[in-house]
Amino acid sequence: MVTLEGHIHTVGHCGSSHGLKCDACDRSFDRDGYHCLECDFIIHTKCAFVFTAQETLSKHPSHVGHSLMFLTTGAPDHTDPKCHICGKNTKRLLYHCSICNLNLDIDCMVDSMCSRAPLNMSWHYHPLLMLDVGDHMLCAICGLPGKYGYCCPRCRLMVHEKCASTFDSPDITHPLHAKHPLKLLTHGAPDYTESECHVSGIHTKTFFIIVIFVSSTCI
Structure with missing residues (x-):
């Protein structure tokens, strides 16, 4: 448990x-x-950060003045289950205003949180937050539990601040591939390649692949 x-x-x-x-x-x-x-x-x-980030998520610019409550059992029976923002049916996890009897979808709350993200980093295409994501979201670089670090809630991505120094060297040379430098990719394996690491054979399922996986696991 x-x-x-x-x-x-x-x-x-x-x-x-x-x-x-x-x-x-x-x-x-x-x-x-x-x-x-x-x-x-x-x-x-990867989505469990919504529990640790409730305080950050509980505000939406379209509903200023009332506090929003995080519910885990679906929209209350006496309310419209559709999201007040996007109009889609809400899920079991949602935000609710008991004064206005309206419901907001988690995705809309995450989008709102991301729109206020202040950090633009060259290695990711969305603005980032410094956020405590708890122990459930793993760092995309070292694979250890998240806690505090650079976070993109939209991509379910977290990178420890100390691990972000990896991006200071986007090209490396590996002894098993000495003829050509290896380039850091941040969007997953290209379609024309296999997704397994050519050294360990392990599937590169992390967001940062190829060079990151080789350098952290196989060197």
Whole structure:
């Protein structure tokens, strides 16, 4: 059993070889997550930062003046389940204004948080926040639990501040590939290549691939 900071119930690990349908992002891009039997929600481990970032997420520029509450059991029965911002049906995880009886989707809240992000870094195409993401989102460079670091909530990406120095050297030479320098890519493996590391054979599933994976695992 696991405790999610900001949630009153303990949750259990769950997984699926086909991907889990997440009640935060409504997608099945990840096979690892948590399930709360009390609230009956499933959330990807990469999306669990929404629990630790509730204070940052609880404001939206279109609804100034009222505090928004994070709910984990879906829209209240007496309210319209559609998001006040995008008009789509909300999921089990949402933000709610009890004064106005309206609901806001997690995706819209994340987009709003990202729109206020102040940090523009050359190695990522979205502005970033310095955010404590808890222990559930792993650093894309070292693979260790996140805590505090550069965060893109939209991409579910976190990089420790100390690990960001990797980007100071976008080209490296590896002893097993000495003839040509290797270039750092930040958008995943190119379509014309295999996604496995050519040294270890491990799938390069992290956001930063090829050079980062080789340098941290195989050197």
